[in-house]
Amino acid sequence: MPRVGEDSSPGSEWDGHVLLLHASESERLSSLTAWARRGLDRGEKVIYTEGPGGQHQWLYRVLDVHGVDVAEAMRDGRLEILPLAEFYPPDGQDRVIDRALAEGFPAVRMSAEVTAALTVLSPEQYLDIERNTDRLCRTRPVSAMCQYARPDSIGTRLRDSVTVHVTGVRESQLRTHPLRDGVALSGEVDLSNADVFAEVLRAAVSTGSDVLCLDLAMLHFVDAAACRQLVEATGDFRDSGGRVLLVAAQPGVKRTMRLLGVHELPGVTIVGGRP
Amino acid sequence: MTFPADSPYRHHALFYASPQELLTAAVPFLRTGLDADEVAVLVCRDEVNELLAGGLAADPRLVILSPGRFYTTAAGAVAGFRELMREHVAAGARRVRIICEVAFGAEPEEWAEWTRFEAVVNVALAEYSLWNVCAYDTTLLPDQVLTDASQNHPYLLDFESRPNDRYAAPEQMLRDLAAHEPDPAQAGTPLLDVALTSLSQLAVLREQVRLTAADAGASDWRQNDLMIAVNEVATNGLRHGRPPVRVRLWPGPDRLVCTVTDRGQGFDDPLAGYRPATGEALRRTSGGLWLTRQCCDRVDTMLTPEGFTVRLVQSLTDPDLPYPGGLV
Numbered sequence: 001m002p003r004v005g006e007d008s009s010p011g012s013e014w015d016g017h018v019l020l021l022h023a024s025e026s027e028r029l030s031s032l033t034a035w036a037r038r039g040l041d042r043g044e045k046v047i048y049t050e051g052p053g054g055q056h057q058w059l060y061r062v063l064d065v066h067g068v069d070v071a072e073a074m075r076d077g078r079l080e081i082l083p084l085a086e087f088y089p090p091d092g093q094d095r096v097i098d099r100a101l102a103e104g105f106p107a108v109r110m111s112a113e114v115t116a117a118l119t120v121l122s123p124e125q126y127l128d129i130e131r132n133t134d135r136l137c138r139t140r141p142v143s144a145m146c147q148y149a150r151p152d153s154i155g156t157r158l159r160d161s162v163t164v165h166v167t168g169v170r171e172s173q174l175r176t177h178p179l180r181d182g183v184a185l186s187g188e189v190d191l192s193n194a195d196v197f198a199e200v201l202r203a204a205v206s207t208g209s210d211v212l213c214l215d216l217a218m219l220h221f222v223d224a225a226a227c228r229q230l231v232e233a234t235g236d237f238r239d240s241g242g243r244v245l246l247v248a249a250q251p252g253v254k255r256t257m258r259l260l261g262v263h264e265l266p267g268v269t270i271v272g273g274r275p
Numbered sequence: 276m277t278f279p280a281d282s283p284y285r286h287h288a289l290f291y292a293s294p295q296e297l298l299t300a301a302v303p304f305l306r307t308g309l310d311a312d313e314v315a316v317l318v319c320r321d322e323v324n325e326l327l328a329g330g331l332a333a334d335p336r337l338v339i340l341s342p343g344r345f346y347t348t349a350a351g352a353v354a355g356f357r358e359l360m361r362e363h364v365a366a367g368a369r370r371v372r373i374i375c376e377v378a379f380g381a382e383p384e385e386w387a388e389w390t391r392f393e394a395v396v397n398v399a400l401a402e403y404s405l406w407n408v409c410a411y412d413t414t415l416l417p418d419q420v421l422t423d424a425s426q427n428h429p430y431l432l433d434f435e436s437r438p439n440d441r442y443a444a445p446e447q448m449l450r451d452l453a454a455h456e457p458d459p460a461q462a463g464t465p466l467l468d469v470a471l472t473s474l475s476q477l478a479v480l481r482e483q484v485r486l487t488a489a490d491a492g493a494s495d496w497r498q499n500d501l502m503i504a505v506n507e508v509a510t511n512g513l514r515h516g517r518p519p520v521r522v523r524l525w526p527g528p529d530r531l532v533c534t535v536t537d538r539g540q541g542f543d544d545p546l547a548g549y550r551p552a553t554g555e556a557l558r559r560t561s562g563g564l565w566l567t568r569q570c571c572d573r574v575d576t577m578l579t580p581e582g583f584t585v586r587l588v589q590s591l592t593d594p595d596l597p598y599p600g601g602l603v
Contacts, residue, residue, distance in 0.1 A: 023475065172475065173478055188478055188481075190474070190477050190478070190506065190510065191474050191477070191510045191513075191514065192473075192474035192475050192477060192478075221478075221481065223503070223506055223507060223510065223563075223566075224507055224552075224557075224561060224562040224563040224565075224566045225510070225561070225563070227557060227562060228557045228558075228561060228562060231554070231555060231557040231558055232557070232558050235555075235558060252499050252503075255499070255500075255503075256503060256566065259354070259553075259565075259566055259569045259570070260552070260553050260554075260557060260562045260565070260566060261553025261554035261556075261557075262554070264361070264553070264554050265554050265555060266555075
């Protein structure tokens with residue numbers, strides 16, 4: 001099936017603030033290692049934390065399989081495993097980043113599992129840290145990969161997590177990427193991930209701009225549930241004068257949208273795309 | 276049956292045995308509309324379009340269309356007439372009057388499909404300010420078609436428009452026409468036979484359906500549309516039915532037959548997928564079955580010993596007529 005490779009998607013050069021919605025441990029490890037390895041390859045520092053009973057030996061194994069000399073990376077300080085208390089110091093993560101940059105690294109990557117973080121932080125504290133991380137990723141040479149178990153991520157929890165990572169979603173079938181005035185999407189949307197798609201749309205129309213641009217060039221499939229979310233989640237935005245531009249949709253995606261009348265919605269315009 | 280008196284849509288049958296009878300009923304109907312600045316549209320065979328236009332002294336305001344644009348499948352024709360209405364409403368039409376001839380074809384299977392269409396429009400076009408007259412040539416059309424037509428239209432047109440006391444609910448007509456027998460293709464070995472228990476398996480199913488349809492010789496667009504339809508029906512089965520959801524795909528001489536079966540009781544709604552679910556209506560309703568019907572030649576539902584089955588039939592080749600909804 002059409003899958004989006006790590007390096008074929010738009011914006012894959014920028015890792016920024018990434019939300020990894022993992023459906024299984026193997027999915028978690030493969031995305032995490034790809035992200036960590038890209039940092040190591042670029043000479044960046046990778047800082048990782050785990051909760052009690054963490055499984056970082058598996059991360060080492062997978063990195064090892066992918067050709068990373070883990071022992072050497074640990075010795076050089078390029079790969080660092082921090083206890084939770086040091087990963088989330090009381091005076092903020094800016095300190096962790098300052099220290100890593102002072103060591104001479106050009107950029108820093110940080111990753112944690114949300115359930116581990118919640119063993120030492122309240123949900124409110126964690127959300128504050130997420131917002132601060134988003135600021136750090138935008139203003140400093142920082143990438144953060146926040147790992148959320150997909151089955152636990154529903155309702156407001158999914159909404160909160162997508163809202164702070166709207167252009168960095170990594171889900172089994174759907175990825176989002178930054179785009180001027182909007183979001184680029186790659187992969188497929190069906191009922192298995194229409195809730196994630198809906199939260200991406202809700203967050204994307206809440207930025208204050210009155211135009212939302214969705215780049216669909218790398219989106220291979222949408223079903224009726226996806227089109228329904230496109231109608232619903234942008235409804236209030238369009239009702240109050242907002243415009244949604246669906247750019248460069250593939251023929252199959254465009255056909256489904258046309259059969260469901262998405263192109264006739266007030267405020268929606270389908271622009272360009274391959275014939 | 277509740278008579279749809281409050282609907283702005285009036286769906287008439289006009290039974291005629293001679294050109295004179297057709298003109299006597301249709302010309303005043305169209306002229307009244309044109310005199311009131313309504314839109315008048317003809318969607319009949321060429322010779323009938325010409326006859327009617329002649330009866331109105333080739334009034335330049337008449338919109339004359341070829342039926343080929345509309346009569347692909349019942350669901351496709353519903354979408355086509357809705358698109359026509361949207362165009363005219365957007366252009367400011369207060370009411371549209373259409374005289375049309377449904378293309379019933381030569382085979383009983385085709386009669387059934389177009390009789391379904393005549394039943395469904397009573398619901399699917401109900402929102403539009405449309406006075407529609409379906410012309411039935413009683414000298415050409417089979418008795419079965421004429422009998423069904425006499426029950427499918429809430430209004431009759433002869434010298435005037437009047438209620439039809441033989442009108443029967445569309446649901447009943449659709450039930451009477453429902454298929455219960457397996458398609459002959461189902462006697463063979465399926466090319467694909469898979470069972471799903473989770474939404475996370477849909478992506479693989481889509482690829483399997485597309486590849487199987489390609490191997491069986493389906494055109495690119497037929498593969499794509501069958502994949503869309505199977506995905507929707509399997510999604511419904513996983514969401515509303517009881518797992519596992521079994522998907523089988525058989526080749527026929529000129530078509531593909533696909534069944535999606537779950538262990539549940541299914542739904543009993545003959546109009547499912549015919550009620551329009553497009554645009555803002557998607558805020559209230561799922562578009563899955565509407566999309567399914569737009570993407571297949573036939574969609575039948577039935578309870579079998581295995582459970583609830585939705586059967587999809589898809590031609591291998593592209594239609595001669597434009598795809599409903601357009602390709603892109």
